Amino acid sequence: MSSELFKKYDVQAPRYTSYPTVPYWSETPSWEQWTQAIKAGLGPTDAGWSIYMHIPFCETLCSFCGCNTVITKSHKKEHPYVERLLKEWQIYKSAVAEFGSRPMRQLHLGGGTPTFLSADNLKALLEPVLSSVSLENGEFEGSIEVDPRRTNREQLQALYDMGFRRVSLGVQDFNVEVQRLINRIQTFEENKSITEMAREIGYTSVNFDLIYGLPQQTPERMQITLEKTLELRPDRVAFYSLAVVPWIKPAQRLFKIEDLPQGEDKYHLYEMGREVFLEAGYEDIGLDHFALSDEKLAVARAQSKLHRNFMGYTEHRTEVLLGLGVSAISEAPTCFHQNKKELPVYEREIDGGSVPTLRGHLLSEEDLAVREQILQFMTRAEVDLESQVDFTVLQERLAPMVADGLVRFEGNRMIQTQKGLPFLRNSAMALDKRLLAKSPDQSMFSKSL
Ligand SMILES: C[S@@+](CC[C@H](N)C(=O)[O-])C[C@H]1O[C@@H](n2cnc3c(N)ncnc32)[C@H](O)[C@@H]1O
Ligand code: SF4
The missing domain is CATH 3.80.30.20 (tm_1862 like domain)
Known part of the structure; x- marks a missing residue:
């Protein structure tokens, strides 16, 4: 992997053993x-x-x-x-x-x-x-x-x-x-x-x-x-x-x-x-x-x-x-x-x-929906995203990962590629509504890699 990719994606990320984390x-x-x-x-x-x-x-x-x-x-x-x-x-x-x-x-x-x-x-x-x-x-x-x-x-x-x-x-x-x-x-x-x-x-x-x-x-x-x-x-x-x-x-x-x-x-x-x-x-x-x-x-x-x-x-x-x-x-x-x-x-x-x-x-109604999405994504490396997700926003958010060949979309489906597997939690973060609404104010998670 190029060192640029590496630098880009080695960020603090949850391990998603639960949602919300x-x-x-x-x-x-x-x-x-x-x-x-x-x-x-x-x-x-x-x-x-x-x-x-x-x-x-x-x-x-x-x-x-x-x-x-x-x-x-x-x-x-x-x-x-x-x-x-x-x-x-x-x-x-x-x-x-x-x-x-x-x-x-x-x-x-x-x-x-x-x-x-x-x-x-x-x-x-x-x-x-x-x-x-x-x-x-x-x-x-x-x-x-x-x-x-x-x-x-x-x-x-x-x-x-x-x-x-x-x-x-x-x-x-x-x-x-x-x-x-x-x-x-x-x-x-x-x-x-x-x-x-x-x-x-x-x-x-x-x-x-x-x-x-x-x-x-x-x-x-x-x-x-x-x-x-x-x-x-x-x-x-x-x-x-x-x-x-x-x-x-x-x-x-x-x-x-x-x-x-x-x-x-x-x-x-x-x-x-x-x-x-x-x-x-x-x-x-x-x-x-x-x-x-x-x-x-x-x-x-x-x-x-x-x-x-x-x-x-x-x-x-x-x-x-x-x-x-x-x-x-x-x-x-x-x-x-x-x-x-x-x-x-x-x-x-x-x-x-x-x-x-x-x-x-x-868990709120929204938490329940996101929890299912993140669970499916973390266990199958792909997820069917129904109506709850604003696709345009999600695709914009993941555009760099798509450009780097780590994630792709097929219809409503978000798929982690083989190359992208080590970055599963980086992509899951794009689904994490709580994290997106408020980034952690201090160090909370270990690095993703
Ligand atoms: C409860 S311990 C396993 C049982 C026993 N205490 C032992 O160490 O053999 C759980 C596992 O968590 C992992 N672990 C603990 N601290 C860690 C850390 N800071 N980073 C990554 N893995 C860690 C270790 O691999 C450890 O075996
Ligand atoms: S201190 Fe060592 S033996 Fe105890 S839980 Fe941690 S890794 Fe296991």
Whole structure:
């Protein structure tokens, strides 16, 4: 890609795991409005619902990390936190009876580091939840994010026995010097051993999280990281662009700016990865994700069934995603909700019997229409735009991208070209009415590339 194109499109851009994006949420719902929105979402369809549980704990801080974490070596914190999650679940279950009758289809454990919890505590958390929901044919799609440095066979076996079949390993990079600079030394053997262990136990999908744009990541080092990744052949790869957000995550200030691959150099690392994955039989799923062509995510994409929510790309669309735990985000068809982010505050409010709302958003009619458009665009790289859109204005807005061969229009259809795929979020911004009405007053999003 020419450096001009690169300069033009490397701008701050949302990742569109929701619309409106979190900085544009305005009307925080009351508890009644929120639970009504969930009931309405669960009522009319059998699309079912999903659970996300946030486990914030990590034993050490990786300096690049953008997640909501609590750094501690004290495993005494496990049990009280599990109890709070169960209590939060009870509060929801009492308020929304439909959670017991509509099918729960997906359960994802994220963090932080969910494998901070021992096998016994994972069981203490999940068994009561699984026995109190309704499952279709006894099945659900269970997935967990694991840190290979802090995961053992007992945990993976316990999760498998409860029905989990997907595991995602935080790998990031295989080079020791890069690892030193991000405060995360993790050997090839650790990654290999957890990958093989998961497969031996019977997990059907292993994902690796890799990041490009880390300090001192050179093309040579990236080449080796990619080769080592292919040696273990994960079913999926999330190849994330390092989100540089030092105004939110001060540990990123530890990076020397000259150590970070920037602009074209950073983009080159992404292109290397994309090329290697496509050659090795992976498909480009959309923003930063690759999957082997027989993997469910790739199949869902081929069948136009791919969905996108706060958990990233998923292969089913469920109308309600219930987020439990500190900072967890939930969604219903007409409303978003986020829990408070500080652990002591979360714990105190749960102990007092209420769900600790930080913020949320009640979607307007216009939000609902734009949300569908952006969702379709982010999952299919094309969207049918009906009457709600002023075509002349949209085409003017996207004229530079059309001229650069990144987007084209066919009748009412806006299509991202193959060349344009890495710029999916730039084009989505042209549909984002809230962003167009008011640009962010400060840095809110990471760069798009
Ligand atoms: C919750 S962590 C995964 C589980 C576990 N904590 C671990 O690190 O192995 C989620 C993933 O987010 C990604 N991530 C975290 N901070 C990021 C950032 N600033 N930019 C891009 N990706 C980031 C990492 O790839 C990480 O594996
Ligand atoms: S990358 Fe994972 S292990 Fe590292 S601090 Fe973030 S959540 Fe914790």
